[in-house]
Amino acid sequence: MTTRKPLARLKGGNNEGVVVLVLLVVVVLMTVANPEFLSFSNLFSIVRSSLVPTVLALGVLMVIISGGIDVSFTAIAIFAAYSTVTWVGPGGAGAVVLLVLACVVGAALGLVNGLVISTLRLPTLIVTLGTSTMFKGVLIAYIGAQYIADLPEAMARLGNANVLSIPSGGEVANLHVFVIPVAALCVLVWWVLSHTMWGRSLYAYGGDPEAARRAGFPVVRAQIILYTAVGVLAAVGGLMHVTLSRNANPQDLVGSELDIIAAVVLGGASIFGGRGSVLGTVLGVFLIQIIQNSLILVGIPSVWQRAAVGAILLLGVGVQALSAKRTSRKVFAYADEEVVAA
Amino acid sequence: MTPTERTTGRPTTTPGRVNDEVDARTRSLVSRVQMERGTLRMLVLTVAAFLLFTILNPSVFLDPLNIVNMAVAAPEIGLLAIAVMVAMLTGGIDLSVVAIANATGITISALSTHFPHAGGATTGLIVVVGFLVGLLGGVVNGLLISRVGITPILATLGTMQLFNGLAIVYTGGKTLYGVPRQLTTFGEATLAGIPLLFIVFVLAAVAVAVVLNRTPLGLKLFLQGSNEKAAQYSGIRLTRTLMATYALSGALSALAGVVIVARNPTASADYGSSYVLLVIVIAILGGTNPSGGFGTVTGVVLATLTLQIVQTGFNIMRLSNYEYAIAQGVILILTLVVDQVSRRRRVNKRATPRRPSEPKPEVAQ
Numbered sequence: 085m086t087t088r089k090p091l092a093r094l095k096g097g098n099n100e101g102v103v104v105l106v107l108l109v110v111v112v113l114m115t116v117a118n119p120e121f122l123s124f125s126n127l128f129s130i131v132r133s134s135l136v137p138t139v140l141a142l143g144v145l146m147v148i149i150s151g152g153i154d155v156s157f158t159a160i161a162i163f164a165a166y167s168t169v170t171w172v173g174p175g176g177a178g179a180v181v182l183l184v185l186a187c188v189v190g191a192a193l194g195l196v197n198g199l200v201i202s203t204l205r206l207p208t209l210i211v212t213l214g215t216s217t218m219f220k221g222v223l224i225a226y227i228g229a230q231y232i233a234d235l236p237e238a239m240a241r242l243g244n245a246n247v248l249s250i251p252s253g254g255e256v257a258n259l260h261v262f263v264i265p266v267a268a269l270c271v272l273v274w275w276v277l278s279h280t281m282w283g284r285s286l287y288a289y290g291g292d293p294e295a296a297r298r299a300g301f302p303v304v305r306a307q308i309i310l311y312t313a314v315g316v317l318a319a320v321g322g323l324m325h326v327t328l329s330r331n332a333n334p335q336d337l338v339g340s341e342l343d344i345i346a347a348v349v350l351g352g353a354s355i356f357g358g359r360g361s362v363l364g365t366v367l368g369v370f371l372i373q374i375i376q377n378s379l380i381l382v383g384i385p386s387v388w389q390r391a392a393v394g395a396i397l398l399l400g401v402g403v404q405a406l407s408a409k410r411t412s413r414k415v416f417a418y419a420d421e422e423v424v425a426a
Numbered sequence: 427m428t429p430t431e432r433t434t435g436r437p438t439t440t441p442g443r444v445n446d447e448v449d450a451r452t453r454s455l456v457s458r459v460q461m462e463r464g465t466l467r468m469l470v471l472t473v474a475a476f477l478l479f480t481i482l483n484p485s486v487f488l489d490p491l492n493i494v495n496m497a498v499a500a501p502e503i504g505l506l507a508i509a510v511m512v513a514m515l516t517g518g519i520d521l522s523v524v525a526i527a528n529a530t531g532i533t534i535s536a537l538s539t540h541f542p543h544a545g546g547a548t549t550g551l552i553v554v555v556g557f558l559v560g561l562l563g564g565v566v567n568g569l570l571i572s573r574v575g576i577t578p579i580l581a582t583l584g585t586m587q588l589f590n591g592l593a594i595v596y597t598g599g600k601t602l603y604g605v606p607r608q609l610t611t612f613g614e615a616t617l618a619g620i621p622l623l624f625i626v627f628v629l630a631a632v633a634v635a636v637v638l639n640r641t642p643l644g645l646k647l648f649l650q651g652s653n654e655k656a657a658q659y660s661g662i663r664l665t666r667t668l669m670a671t672y673a674l675s676g677a678l679s680a681l682a683g684v685v686i687v688a689r690n691p692t693a694s695a696d697y698g699s700s701y702v703l704l705v706i707v708i709a710i711l712g713g714t715n716p717s718g719g720f721g722t723v724t725g726v727v728l729a730t731l732t733l734q735i736v737q738t739g740f741n742i743m744r745l746s747n748y749e750y751a752i753a754q755g756v757i758l759i760l761t762l763v764v765d766q767v768s769r770r771r772r773v774n775k776r777a778t779p780r781r782p783s784e785p786k787p788e789v790a791q
Contacts, residue, residue, distance in 0.1 A: 153579070206762050207716050209519075209579070213703050214762075218755030225748035339699070342583055355577050387598055391591025398570065398584035405575040 100352055102403075103367040110374055117382035124250045124257035126381070134373045135262050136328065137344055138366060139321035142273045143314035144348045145365045149277070150310055151290035151357025152208030153345065156197060156216035158337040160315050161322030163223045164190040168323065169332040170227060174234035182236060186319040193219055194315020195308065202307035216338070224334050232332040239327045262324055269320070274362040282306060290357025343393060347372045350400040371396070468712060468728040475732050479739035486742050494621060496734050498613075501627035502527070502685045504730035506701060507708035508634055509678035511726050514709055515638070516651045516671050517718025518578030522567060523679040524701045525589035530560035530683025531693035532593050534609070535602040542604070549606040556687075557680045563589055564676010565669075572668035586702075593695035605691040613688030623685055628727075630681055634674070635723040643670055651718030700751075707758045708733055713765075733757075 114121040140157055147154040164186040172182060193215075200211050235243070248259035277283040285306045288296040297303050326332045351368030353360030372393060380386050479487045486492060506523045513520035534556035541548055563585065570581040615622045638644035646667045650657040658664055687693055712729035714721030733754070740750045 200759060200763075204763055204766050206766060210706065210710060210716055210762065211759060213706060214755040214758035216755075217703055217751045218759075221748040221750075221752035221755065225746055225752065229748075342587065346583070346587075349580060355580055385595075387595045388591070390587055390594055394584050394587030394589075394591050397587060398576070398581070401576050401580045401584065402570065402574050405577075409575050 100361060100364045100367060103351060103364060103371065107367060107371050107374070110371065114374070114378050114382055121378055121381055125255060126378070128257045128259045130370070130373055130377050131263060132260050132328070133377055134369050135260065135266050136321050136325045137340075137347060137369045137373065138266050139269060139317060139324060140344050141348050141351075141365050141369050142269060142362065143317035143321075144344055145351075145353055145360050145362065146273065146277070146286060146310060147208070147314055148345075148348055148353045148355060149290045149357060149360045150286040150307065151293065152201070153355070154197070154208065154212045154311070154314060155341045155345070156193075156212040156219060157314060157318040157321075158339070158341045158344075159216040159219040159223075160190050160193045161318040161325065162334060162337045163193060163219050163227075163322070164315075164319035165322030165326040166223060166232075166332050166334050167227050169232055169235060169239070169326060172236045174236060177236055177238065179238040179242065182238060183320070183323065186323045187316045190315040190317075190319025190322070191312050192315070194312040194318070197315070198308040198311030201311060202304045216341075220338055227334075229334055231334075233330075235326065235330065235332065239323075240330070243327050243330045260328070262328070265320075266324075269317070270362050270366060277362065282309060286310060287358055290354075290359075292358075343372060343376075344369075346393060346397040346400075350397065352404075465713065465722055465725045465728070468725050468732070472728045472732045472735070475735040475739065479735060479742065482739070483742050487739065492738065492742075494616075494619075496738050497624040498621045498689060499738075500730055500734040501623045502682045502689065502698075503701065503705060503708065503734070504627050504727060505630060505678050505682035505685065507705040507712070507726050507730055508631060508723060509675040509682070510705050511709040511712065511714045511721045511723070512634065512638075512647075512671055512678065513578065513582075513675045514651075514714045514716050515647050515718060515721050516668060517654070518571065518668075518671070519582065519706070519716070520567065520672065520675045520679075521579065521582040521702060522563065522586040522589060523675065523682070523705060524698050525586045525593070526560045526563040526676055526679035527683035527686060528593055528693065528695055528697050529563055529589050530556045530680045531687045531697065532597060532602060532695065533559045534684065534687050535605055535693035536596070538606045538609075539602070539604040546608055549608045552606055553609065553684055557677075557684060560680020560683055561673065561677050564673045564679065567676060568669040568672035571672060572665040578672075590695055597693075597695050599695065601692050601694040603692050605687045605693070609684075609688045610691050613685075623688060626681075626685065630678065631723050631727050634678070637674070638723065643667070647671060648719060651715075651720070653719075704733070704754065707754050710758060711761050 111121070120126060140161060143157050144154060167189055168182055168186040171185070197212055197215055200206060200215070201208050242261070245261040246258040247261045247263060250257045250259075277286065285296065285301040285303070288299065288301055289303050289306060293303065322337065325337060329336070347368040348360070348365050349355060349368070350371060351360070351364030351366070353364065375392050375396060376389050379388055379392060384392075506527060509523045510520055534552055537552045537555060538549075541552070567578075567582055567585055570576050570585065571578050574581075576584075613623055617625060638647065646657070646662045647670075649660070650662060650664060650667050654664065657667075686697065708729045709721070709726055710716060711732070712722065712726035714726065736753060736757075737750055740753065
């Protein structure tokens with residue numbers, strides 16, 4: 085089947101169309117309940133709160149496409165960012181130095197994951213559960229447990245840098261400058277996933293590890309590179325988190341990994357590997373952030389946040405599971421028809 | 427083969443067939459010892475940990491009060507770990523165990539504030555209602571996994587958020603005080619110097635072991651975890667087994683919830699947030715295969731005791747909780763590595779057999 089029905093094309097390869105639909109419904113409902121929702125300041129604040137989750141989600145997306153699950157990325161993120169801030173101190177190091185330092189730390193921690201997972205072929209969830217406790221333990225026991233308010237100057241300055249300021253309703257709505265690097269990262273990851281041999285090898289490995297191996301993909305190397313890259317992405321996300329919240333707290337981020345995984349899965353990535361897209365992931369992150377940020381706008385108390393995210397996640401994966409069931413039944417039906425025809 | 431056939435057949439057997447028989451017997455014996463090795467290793471580890479901290483600080487570690495404290499702290503974690511193990515046997519996982527335990531605890535605590543002067547019967551009822559709430563959580567997991575067809579990890583990730591979220595909604599994020607007096611008394615009581623809570627834990631562990639090893643349900647669980655397709659084609663109804671698995675896991679978590687409120691008379695939505703990892707570590711350390719088909723209750727109980735000893739030992743050595751967390755991670759990954767290496771060695775050995783032998787089903791003790 086080369087020509088797809090227009091409806092199927094709208095639905096997208098990974099149900100992106102469905103996510104867009106849900107997102108639109110949520111936006112319309114929220115707007116009806118409270119027109120304030122569509123104001124620039126609210127939209128910009130949703131974008132702002134989506135920045136760090138998007139960067140982290142890109143890493144999770146790549147891992148999930150390869151058929152794994154990583155829960156250590158938040159530990160890596162805060163480890164890299166906090167240790168960078170601690171080592172550099174409040175003095176003046178350039179933004180580039182900070183970024184490189186954090187990325188090196190992130191890459192080193194990601195490499196640990198990659199080596200253990202790829203060479204020993206261990207279950208990714210359990211390995212990363214183990215490494216995440218280790219990373220967090222080492223961070224707090226040996227690097228620092230204190231809240232740091234004096235950030236390096238370059239970070240403090242970036243924390244208040246806006247790319248766009250629009251006056252709305254008496255106050256100024258600011259769009260943070262980090263939208264640009266985050267968008268660039270999204271494009272980069274999309275390009276890598278769809279246009280490089282390494283990116284395609286992730287899909288191949290996630291679809292069927294044995295087939296990928298026999299097809300000649302260097303799967304061990306690909307996995308080591310993957311987890312190192314995820315470490316680097318996590319470090320970037322952690323640095324952005326520290327910059328945006330204008331302080332470094334070693335207890336931050338860890339605990340939010342399941343929200344990020346939920347966003348990626350809602351965005352159509354298959355937990356079994358082999359499927360997933362950057363577009364779907366970004367939509368999934370937006371969906372979760374809108375729900376978390378805006379429940380209060382429509383009059384639902386914030387204590388409902390966690391339950392709402394859980395319900396949305398169950399709904400999303402439930403619909404996916406049911407439609408997968410239906411497709412497999414359809415395949416059997418086709419097979420039966422062919423038998424009859426023959 | 428009837429007895430007469432066997433007696434008349436015996437003299438005509440060629441030496442080769444006798445050899446075969448002896449060979450098969452030896453092999454089954456060897457494989458049984460290998461199976462037990464996981465448990466044996468765990469026993470060695472438990473004793474080693476106990477000896478280590480005894481040597482490091484005998485006066486504090488061997489203090490009867492310290493031993494009793496360990497025996498009171500271990501049951502809740504052990505029950506949750508067995509719950510996770512049960513889910514892992516079918517190749518799944520249950521991330522919602524702690525959320526379910528807290529739901530039970532909060533229900534009990536909330537009901538007891540409504541009936542502050544409850545008698546024995548009412549207290550019993552309150553505990554039963556709390557337990558049923560937890561069981562319901564397990565049934566929800568079972569429905570989502572077996573009927574809707576969501577992968578266990580995603581389904582329980584979602585229900586973990588949902589149950590935990592609902593607990594936050596109900597409590598408003600605050601800690602509830604107030605637990606039936608009888609339950610607290612029960613939590614403090616001892617029988618022949620052994621805390622009752624520990625006895626409850628051991629009884630529950632024995633019950634689960636009996637279910638797993640001596641009932642059709644247990645066999646189905648192991649078969650489904652070893653090879654789902656084969657189990658399906660042998661006439662095992664996968665959905666029913668899955669339903670029972672997660673209901674059992676929910677029941678054990680609910681029991682853990684009862685133990686938690688009996689031990690410390692408060693309940694909150696975020697109690698034991700670090701337990702999710704800990705109980706997975708314990709299940710794996712106890713020899714459970716996370717991809718299904720193998721695990722022993724004995725192993726998990728021993729692993730629980732070992733980690734409890736390590737935690738208490740770390741406290742006595744004045745090491746921080748974060749250093750204990752590092753130790754947990756290191757122990758988990760080392761166990762995985764050792765398991766993997768020995769499994770590979772066994773597979774390599776098996777890859778060059780003299781004659782094709784029937785694979786034996788792994789039976790857990």
